[in-house]
Amino acid sequence: MKTTKIVSTLLLVSSFVCADALVEKVKKSGIKAIPQSQHELLTIIDDKKDPITSEKVELGKKLYFDPRLSRSNLISCNTCHNLALGGADGISAAIGHKWTANPHHLNSPTVYNSVFFDAQFWDGRSAHLADQAQGPVQAGPEMASPKELVEQRVNSIPAYVEEFKKAYGDKVDVNFERITSTIAIFEKTLVTPSRFDQFLNGNANALTKAEKKGLNTFIDKGCASCHNGIALGGTLQPFEIAAKYKFSEVGDFKGNANGMVKTPTLRNITETGPYFHNGAIWSLTEAVKEMGSVQLGINISDKEAGEIVTFLNSLTGEKPTITYPILPASTDKTPKPSFD
Amino acid sequence: MKTTKIVSTLLLVSSFVCADALVEKVKKSGIKAIPQSQHELLTIIDDKKDPITSEKVELGKKLYFDPRLSRSNLISCNTCHNLALGGADGISAAIGHKWTANPHHLNSPTVYNSVFFDAQFWDGRSAHLADQAQGPVQAGPEMASPKELVEQRVNSIPAYVEEFKKAYGDKVDVNFERITSTIAIFEKTLVTPSRFDQFLNGNANALTKAEKKGLNTFIDKGCASCHNGIALGGTLQPFEIAAKYKFSEVGDFKGNANGMVKTPTLRNITETGPYFHNGAIWSLTEAVKEMGSVQLGINISDKEAGEIVTFLNSLTGEKPTITYPILPASTDKTPKPSFD
Numbered sequence: 001m002k003t004t005k006i007v008s009t010l011l012l013v014s015s016f017v018c019a020d021a022l023v024e025k026v027k028k029s030g031i032k033a034i035p036q037s038q039h040e041l042l043t044i045i046d047d048k049k050d051p052i053t054s055e056k057v058e059l060g061k062k063l064y065f066d067p068r069l070s071r072s073n074l075i076s077c078n079t080c081h082n083l084a085l086g087g088a089d090g091i092s093a094a095i096g097h098k099w100t101a102n103p104h105h106l107n108s109p110t111v112y113n114s115v116f117f118d119a120q121f122w123d124g125r126s127a128h129l130a131d132q133a134q135g136p137v138q139a140g141p142e143m144a145s146p147k148e149l150v151e152q153r154v155n156s157i158p159a160y161v162e163e164f165k166k167a168y169g170d171k172v173d174v175n176f177e178r179i180t181s182t183i184a185i186f187e188k189t190l191v192t193p194s195r196f197d198q199f200l201n202g203n204a205n206a207l208t209k210a211e212k213k214g215l216n217t218f219i220d221k222g223c224a225s226c227h228n229g230i231a232l233g234g235t236l237q238p239f240e241i242a243a244k245y246k247f248s249e250v251g252d253f254k255g256n257a258n259g260m261v262k263t264p265t266l267r268n269i270t271e272t273g274p275y276f277h278n279g280a281i282w283s284l285t286e287a288v289k290e291m292g293s294v295q296l297g298i299n300i301s302d303k304e305a306g307e308i309v310t311f312l313n314s315l316t317g318e319k320p321t322i323t324y325p326i327l328p329a330s331t332d333k334t335p336k337p338s339f340d
Numbered sequence: 341m342k343t344t345k346i347v348s349t350l351l352l353v354s355s356f357v358c359a360d361a362l363v364e365k366v367k368k369s370g371i372k373a374i375p376q377s378q379h380e381l382l383t384i385i386d387d388k389k390d391p392i393t394s395e396k397v398e399l400g401k402k403l404y405f406d407p408r409l410s411r412s413n414l415i416s417c418n419t420c421h422n423l424a425l426g427g428a429d430g431i432s433a434a435i436g437h438k439w440t441a442n443p444h445h446l447n448s449p450t451v452y453n454s455v456f457f458d459a460q461f462w463d464g465r466s467a468h469l470a471d472q473a474q475g476p477v478q479a480g481p482e483m484a485s486p487k488e489l490v491e492q493r494v495n496s497i498p499a500y501v502e503e504f505k506k507a508y509g510d511k512v513d514v515n516f517e518r519i520t521s522t523i524a525i526f527e528k529t530l531v532t533p534s535r536f537d538q539f540l541n542g543n544a545n546a547l548t549k550a551e552k553k554g555l556n557t558f559i560d561k562g563c564a565s566c567h568n569g570i571a572l573g574g575t576l577q578p579f580e581i582a583a584k585y586k587f588s589e590v591g592d593f594k595g596n597a598n599g600m601v602k603t604p605t606l607r608n609i610t611e612t613g614p615y616f617h618n619g620a621i622w623s624l625t626e627a628v629k630e631m632g633s634v635q636l637g638i639n640i641s642d643k644e645a646g647e648i649v650t651f652l653n654s655l656t657g658e659k660p661t662i663t664y665p666i667l668p669a670s671t672d673k674t675p676k677p678s679f680d
Binding site: 072073083084086091098270273326330 | 419425430667672679
């Protein structure tokens with residue numbers, strides 16, 4: 001009995017020591033926790049020139065869910081970045097207006113934690129969410145709405161205009177840029193802390209033994225050389241460093257002008273398959289192995305990939321509670337949808 | 341001063357008397373309020389053989405919002421019956437799988453208060469919501485999912501199976517009929533009491549003077565001969581009684597075998613345009629005038645139509661607060677989406 005107690009105590013101590021060492025190792029790799037305090041979080045995500053307020057968030061949420069921002073009245077931001085489905089759409093290549101697939105066969109990235117990315121889009125061509133939000137709304141194969149149409153739709157609905165005034169003052173110009181930057185403010189709040197953050201913040205028991213082992217393997221294999229920062233991703237990195245991606249021929253995406261590709265976040269990765277920029281890999285284990293080969297030039301065994309996937313489960317975070325909005329009704333002045 | 345007081349009192353009394361008389365008139369027309377008490381409401385909407393429980397409602401909500409019930413993973417019940425948009429989609433004819441419009445050019449009716457309908461679908465071919473829900477999921481131009489696909493998708497997700505067990509017991513067979521009847525249980529809760537109900541329930545001031553006047557015109561013109569019951573609609577009625585509908589040629593819908601058409605509910609009608617079975621009329625005033633001509637054989641003047649529309653505004657009800665669901669993730673066993 002006594003012996004058992006001593007052994008348990010030793011194991012507990014040893015587990016704490018291990019955990020501490022592992023946390024240090026993780027931090028050295030460049031991975032960071034989502035800040036626990038609201039204040040600290042705001043220093044990262046807020047913009048003093050256009051601060052986050054509850055009025056803007058509520059309005060941005062409505063616009064995010066409003067399919068009337070699309071030409072057809074059928075597609076909202078949430079169609080491809082579905083907050084019920086890990087912030088993505090669960091298909092290989094995005095499908096939008098007229099059932100058109102993304103011409104480069106690009107997969108919709110998750111919107112959750114995208115505020116922590118250095119750059120937006122797979123080629124990182126947008127520096128921030130407010131700029132990013134302008135793209136899909138206008139893109140022909142996505143929401144297919146010219147700026148003017150979006151402005152006319154929103155301005156034709158007095159309750160929307162009223163909400164813009166409440167959020168930005170009576171003199172607000174409800175233009176396309178304002179509409180999309182308001183959506184971005186809502187998106188900034190889509191942050192999902194997980195057990196992994198609790199672990200980094202000192203709760204050694206927040207991860208299971210198997211998850212800690214997987215985390216250790218993740219670091220040892222070098223995954224954090226690209227998957228780092230708060231998002232464990234979201235920075236531009238070279239792609240196909242060591243070998244050609246086995247589904248390289250699906251779509252024609254080759255990164256930005258320098259061949260750089262935005263690393264996807266690993267937060268909520270278990271919910272955001274299929275994987276890779278062209279969504280050609282459906283199994284997370286297979287994705288991990290392929291990444292090892294393509295980016296690190298190593299063979300990750302089935303056992304090691306399984307360990308890493310076990311760790312990745314701990315990155316599934318708690319989603320903000322979202323009350324589904326009731327949108328203000330269209331009026332006789334609201335431009336009609338079109339489907340061509 | 342004294343005179344003013346007496347006059348005010350008299351006016352107040354007279355307004356109460358008028359309101360009472362108007363309530364009597366409304367009740368005589370066959371229009372009913374949404375019951376105020378939960379118990380009374382349940383006697384209408386609940387089914388003792390499959391009673392409403394919070395577990396079933398929560399699960400039904402998830403399924404209602406889950407686009408993985410569709411062949412493509414892109415279309416959910418909420419796509420066409422959008423709870424943010426009055427329970428409808430704001431387009432003339434429903435558009436579904438492969439961007440296909442409803443082949444009969446039929447407009448998506450609202451799901452709100454549909455539990456009060458005598459029959460479902462424009463031709464009333466379904467007796468209740470559980471039967472109705474089976475249609476669009478399978479229909480080629482809508483969600484295009486064979487029964488077996490829906491069953492495989494749901495059963496491949498352990499968290500869903502677990503929720504079915506919690507709702508129906510461990511021996512539950514998670515088959516297509518159970519999945520769709522669970523959706524229907526969620527839909528039963530989509531009831532939207534409005535100021536009009538408060539008025540019928542004795543609050544004479546719940547409607548403005550103009551709304552009362554409009555209500556009076558509504559009854560006097562005979563609108564309640566079809567738009568009655570709790571839903572102010574939802575029963576099968578002959579169509580084109582007095583004249584041909586001016587957009588009769590849009591689509592080929594001619595009602596059921598006997599030419600009967602389900603009367604749309606007028607609850608939330610200001611939010612559910614465009615109007616008529618083929619969604620060919622966008623203006624509510626125009627819809628009211630056309631109804632007078634087609635169904636009642638009368639000319640409703642612009643002024644009268646305006647009065648009626650003023651009343652119809654009071655039927656915009658309070659929507660249940662819906663927390664947007666977080667859906668359980670797909671697994672390696674979940675059948676992949678297809679787009680053909």
